[in-house]
Structure formats: structure tokens, C-alpha cells
Amino acid sequence: MYGDFMGNFRNKLIRFMYGRYGFDQLCFALLVVCFILMAINSVVRSPVIGIIMWIILAWMTFRSLSKNIYKRQKENEKFLKFWNFVKIKWSVIKTKGSITYRRIKDIKTHRYRKCPHCKAVLRLPKKRGRHAVDCPRCHKEFKVRVWM
């Protein structure tokens, strides 16, 4: 009896999903975002986050039940392109010795500026205001301004 019911349910589900788009990487990403928002919301309890969560869930459901498979595939392609871009950016930031990594690491003590003459990136001790710097590479002087 139970097996029959499950089999029936499965058949109905398969028939229902026939010709529909289903689940893809973008759906998965939306689900992950939803879980993250849920975790955040269990602490902050913001109705705005709650609404955003429902919108994301609705969008996810709409996408997987959609019959416009071509359009959904295009969306997923765009998402994958974006995701690759993020991954590359992140790996560049993570690389020790990369300018961005050093910039973040030294943010309290140093500022990085490009010499306008020879384009060398210089690591300058953080000193607020305007001052002149002698480039150690081309020995020309240029002005820098450090806001904060």
C-alpha cells in the first residue's frame, strides 16, 4: 500500500516536472544564500531579510518549474560566468604577495601608491595629509595625499 502510494506520487511528480527546467547551479546558489540569510535572521530578526528570503525562494521555485528552458539556461550561464569571475578575483586576493593582499594586511600602518613617473607601486608609511615622496626607483618626486 505504502509503496504504491510512493510510486504513484513519484509518477505524478515526474509527470509534473516533465518539460520543466529543474534545478541548476543558480538554484543551488540561491538556496545557499537563503540558508545564510536564515542564519543571519535568527540573530538580527529583520523583517526586510525575511522578505528578501521569500523573494529568493519564490524566484528559485519559479526557475525550477519554468518551461522556458532556454531562458533559464542563459541565466545559469550568466551566473556561472559571474561566479568564475568571483573565484578568480578571490584567488588573486588570497595570493600572498598580491597587492590587494598586502594592502589589506598593512591597512593600519601603510598605504600603497603608484609613482606617476615610473608606475612603480610604493609602500608608504601611513601619514595623514599631503606630502611629497621621493620615488626610490626613479628618484623623482611626487605628491601624495592620504585621507585616512
Ligand SMILES: [Zn+2]
Ligand atoms: Zn618612480
